[in-house]
Amino acid sequence: MEDETPLSGGRITPGVVRIGNTVHRPPTTSTAFVVELLQYLEQQGFTGAPRHLGFDTHGRQILSYLPGDVPARFQRWIDSQVAAAGALLRALHDATRGSHLAGGHPVVCHHDPGPNNAVFRNEIPVALIDYDTAxxxxxxxxxxxxxxxxxxxxxxxxxxxxxxxxxxxxxxxxYGLDEAGRAQLVEAMLDRQARNAQWWRIHLTGPSPRVAEEAQIIERIRWSEREYTYTLEHREVFTAALR
Structure with missing residues (x-):
């Protein structure tokens, strides 16, 4: 049997390993939805997500391994990388738009499409991984x-x-965002920053085992709060650029 290599691209689900050309993920409360979503994306011809291949004898979900680089940290991205990320997100949303998985909402959201959940090839993001929060x-x-x-x-x-x-x-x-969406985008940034801080606060006071060490959680709360304050202070600059 091939060796298991721990993977650390995602931040929330521990115990993810690579075995050969597959990734094995411990089940979570969202696994059933993720299975259905990945199967649907494959049917739609969306190539920017791993394929669901079944479950192993330990009950872990088996996914196809997507070759490439996954950044360990946030950093400054060049325009071509940002544009590719926007186009990738639009393709994901379009694949699920109006589907039964979207329910009464416009699309299925990834909900954590940061660079740390993107697979890069030739320095361009080509896929999104870790759909546990979708x-x-x-x-x-x-x-x-x-x-x-x-x-x-x-x-x-x-x-x-x-x-x-x-x-x-x-x-x-x-992404091809329309005028109405552009008018709301800065508010959406602030909302996600505020929600991110609150999400980590909940996990700071929640029962063990925690999703991260206490010091790490505290730093992520402070980081989210700093980012929120920065966006709020420069709100008009961001808003003007989108007009």
């Missing part, structure tokens, strides 16, 4: 998160807000 929703839920994690940063060494805002516009252009 659920029906509004495209702006994903676009708000992607605008934040791919284009914006409160770090002192980051490009100025005007340059970040220009990339948010580039992302919206690549």
């Amino acid at each position: 659920a029906s929703g509004d495209p702006l839920e994903d676009l708000g998160y992607m605008s934040w994690t791919w284009c914006s940063s409160s770090k002192s060494g980051a490009p100025p807000a005007t340059a970040q805002a220009a990339q948010v516009r580039l992302l919206a252009d690549a």
Whole structure:
């Protein structure tokens, strides 16, 4: 039997391993939906997601391994990478638009389409992994998160807000976001930043085992709060770029 190699691309589900050309993931409460979603995406011809291959003798979900690089940390991305991410997200949303999986919502959202859940080939994002948080929703839920994690940063060494805002516009252009969506995108960024902080607060006070170490959770709360404050302070800059 081939050796198991731990994978760390995702941040939430522990125990994910690679065995040869497959990935084995411990089951979660969302596994049944993920199975149905991945099978549906395959039927629709969407190539930016792994394939569901069944379950192993330990009850773990077996997925196809997508070759490429998964960034370990957020960083500054160039325009071509941001544009490719926007086009990839649009393809995912279009594949599920109006489907039974979307229910009463426009699409199925990934809900965590950050760079750490993207597979890069030749330095371009070509697929999204870790669909454990996928659920029906509004495209702006994903676009708000992607605008934040791919284009914006409160770090002192980051490009100025005007340059970040220009990339948010580039992302919206690549996605094909309409005028109404553009008017709501900055609010969607703020919403995802606030929700991210709250999500980690809940897990800080929740029962063990936690999804991360306490110090790591506290840092993610503080990071989300800093990002929210930064976006709020530069709200008009981001809004103007999307007009």
